[in-house]
Amino acid sequence: MSHAHTPGNGGAEHPAAPTVDEITDFEVLEIAVRELAIEHGLFTAEDHRRFTEWAESIGPAAGSRLVAKAWVDPAFKERVLKDAVKACKEIGIDWAEPTGFGTPSDYMNLRVLEDTPTLHHVIVCTLCSCYPRPLLGMSPEWYRTTNYRRRLVRWPRQVLAEFGLVLPPEVEIRVEDSNQKCRFMVLPVRPAGTENWTEEQLAEIVTRDCMIGVALPRPGRTADVHPMHRARRPVGSSRD
Amino acid sequence: MAGREELVQQQEIISFLQPALHMPQNWNYELASPVVKAYLHPPHDVGGQFDVPAIYEEKEEEQWELNTYVTCEVLGWRGIWNSEERRRRADNDLGYAMYLGIPYYGRWILAAARMLVDKKHIALSELIEKIAEVKARYARK
Numbered sequence: 001m002s003h004a005h006t007p008g009n010g011g012a013e014h015p016a017a018p019t020v021d022e023i024t025d026f027e028v029l030e031i032a033v034r035e036l037a038i039e040h041g042l043f044t045a046e047d048h049r050r051f052t053e054w055a056e057s058i059g060p061a062a063g064s065r066l067v068a069k070a071w072v073d074p075a076f077k078e079r080v081l082k083d084a085v086k087a088c089k090e091i092g093i094d095w096a097e098p099t100g101f102g103t104p105s106d107y108m109n110l111r112v113l114e115d116t117p118t119l120h121h122v123i124v125c126t127l128c129s130c131y132p133r134p135l136l137g138m139s140p141e142w143y144r145t146t147n148y149r150r151r152l153v154r155w156p157r158q159v160l161a162e163f164g165l166v167l168p169p170e171v172e173i174r175v176e177d178s179n180q181k182c183r184f185m186v187l188p189v190r191p192a193g194t195e196n197w198t199e200e201q202l203a204e205i206v207t208r209d210c211m212i213g214v215a216l217p218r219p220g221r222t223a224d225v226h227p228m229h230r231a232r233r234p235v236g237s238s239r240d
Numbered sequence: 241m242a243g244r245e246e247l248v249q250q251q252e253i254i255s256f257l258q259p260a261l262h263m264p265q266n267w268n269y270e271l272a273s274p275v276v277k278a279y280l281h282p283p284h285d286v287g288g289q290f291d292v293p294a295i296y297e298e299k300e301e302e303q304w305e306l307n308t309y310v311t312c313e314v315l316g317w318r319g320i321w322n323s324e325e326r327r328r329r330a331d332n333d334l335g336y337a338m339y340l341g342i343p344y345y346g347r348w349i350l351a352a353a354r355m356l357v358d359k360k361h362i363a364l365s366e367l368i369e370k371i372a373e374v375k376a377r378y379a380r381k
Binding site: 022023024026027028029030031032033034035036037040042043047048051052055056099103104105107124126127128129138140141142144145146147148149150151153154158162163177180226227228229230231232233234235236237 | 362
């Protein structure tokens with residue numbers, strides 16, 4: 001579990017960790033807990049496989065589709081703002097998956113926060129890392145850090161500026177603190193220069209960061225760029 | 241045994257942590273002191289605390305991290321624990337060393353292991369034996 005982290009190594013891309021054969025303590029514990037739980041009949045290997053399949057199927061593309069559709073279809077937008085979980089079904093996202101009652105930690109309660117030219121929303125979870133997983137996938141690591149959670153609620157303008165989003169003083173910033181029982185997502189303002197675009201074209205500029213509220217969509221911006229900390233054994237890599 | 245340089249570095253980190261209480265007097269004569277109250281503050285409730293600007297980086301997910309997420313969720317699915325006990329106690333209210341000191345999903349898997357033992361779904365000795373068995377299994381490969 002040794003980390004190559006040294007304080008102050010700045011924003012440099014972390015080099016890929018050297019390939020290591022030895023198994024880490026967390027890997028050992030993860031295998032031990034999973035195997036014991038299955039041996040004791042607490043859940044089945046099939047339960048684990050099914051949930052993994054669902055977890056690997058979610059991602060921010062669903063949120064992008066929702067925003068793009070809301071931009072071109074005012075009636076859909078009204079439905080989104082009224083009952084977002086219900087409206088998600090129209091873009092193929094059922095919050096009841098994969099168990100029939102949602103995931104055990106994502107309550108089926110989503111509120112979509114509509115931005116205006118003078119009001120900007122941004123989401124955080126100060127107590128843990130609540131995030132609208134069925135619609136945006138797994139949260140980014142920075143969203144889970146104490147740093148983001150500490151500062152955003154108090155110095156939102158400064159934190160957003162560090163993400164490269166400098167908002168003029170006349171724009172009010174509203175920080176929404178997610179919690180166990182309610183998840184939030186930002187519906188940004190449709191940017192100028194996207195008139196006559198198709199939903200697919202629009203969805204491309206609605207990146208994950210735009211739906212968290214740390215970036216604004218604009219023509220030509222189709223990816224969120226952050227330094228990447230590489231995994232030792234990333235998802236999909238085999239040990240054997 | 242740690243070398244001198246390593247010891248000095250460790251001392252430096254510790255001294256950064258300890259004077260976090262920027263007050264001239266940190267001994268307490270009363271139980272009701274605001275200092276005691278501050279020490280009792282749950283470490284995961286961080287909104288509004290001071291911190292320095294940071295580089296917000298992404299992290300590629302480790303296989304064990306995804307597995308941990310799924311294991312914790314499936315344990316919930318099958319009614320072994322619920323969201324309240326996970327959020328408030330198991331994953332978060334762990335004390336500063338555990339909360340701030342170990343990786344995000346490290347907290348999750350430790351919480352799951354502790355819960356299974358606490359609720360007597362598995363015995364601690366069984367967990368210890370399993371850990372040794374898994375280590376041995378992969379050491380041979």
